[in-house]
Amino acid sequence: METIMLVDDEPEILQLLRMYFGGEGYRLLTAENGREALEALEREKVDLIVLDVMMPVMNGIETCAKLRERHNMPVIMLSAKGQDDDKIAGLGIGADDYVVKPFNPLEVVARVRSQLRRYNRLGANTAAESGCGGIAVDGLTIDTDNRRVTVEGGEVHLTPREFAILELLARTPGHVFSTEQIYDRVWNEPFMESSNTIMVHVRKIREKIERDAKKPRYIQTVWGVGYKFRGNEQ
Structure with a gap:
């Protein structure tokens, strides 16, 4: 219950x-x-x-x-x-x-x-969908089995939607997702054209996982298009 x-x-x-x-x-x-x-x-x-x-x-x-x-x-x-x-x-x-x-x-x-x-679906299905229990890139570890994120050994606490956005981007490094695609997959609701909800969530994720949120290593902005996960690119 x-x-x-x-x-x-x-x-x-x-x-x-x-x-x-x-x-x-x-x-x-x-x-x-x-x-x-x-x-x-x-x-x-x-x-x-x-x-x-x-x-x-x-x-x-x-x-x-x-x-x-x-x-x-x-x-x-x-x-x-x-x-x-x-x-x-x-x-x-x-x-x-x-x-x-x-x-x-x-x-x-x-x-x-x-x-x-x-929330329950993300927790239960993440490992099955990915075929693995986690993602590790340049000091960032995403434990998809237990829904935990650590940065250089220290745990950071993400909301369910923040975790879902980070996981979505991190699974396909280099792939650019538009804000509409992110909203579609994470919210599973029609996208509101005037909404800047994705921008707010990405900003909060960066504040938690980046050394410097103004110079992000992980989540990159592709101006006029959306966001991508940088991965190990330099």
Whole structure:
């Protein structure tokens, strides 16, 4: 049974989500602020978090940034803010999806199912699809069996989508993927032409795996086209 943590300071929202998730077969945990959520993560195994942005004590942005230091389960942000900049901020600190309030509870349930399917599929099928358990290039090691990434011996923590993007590029060094192709394969949803989601995710990956994110060794930008994995090229 998969465990979902619902984090929101509005009792009505928690009650509404509990009602809709009740018949889905998930184990549910709740927290009223980010600090409670982080404390619960020390005690409980959680498979996905639905996290409100505007909360007292510790808001959703701070909470997501903090939990990403140690955890890589999918995170879906909830917020009354619908501006693109707010969405980019949420995705940029490690969220995997973003739902604007007021929301349709059935949409939240559907997004949870989708995120869990993708996360479980990436974990289970990576080794089978590749025929090997990992990728190692110039100090960077991608353990596809255990979904771990190390750089020069030190482990770095990527979100599920960051890991999926890095793995996609690293499997075919030198091959250029357009932003639309990356979105297609990782999000499995229609690409939004105005979206700069891929750029934000690539920037976050570089910040975690590169010595100097402004002079990347691994993920190269091909201007006007997309991105490629440099591999051992000089």
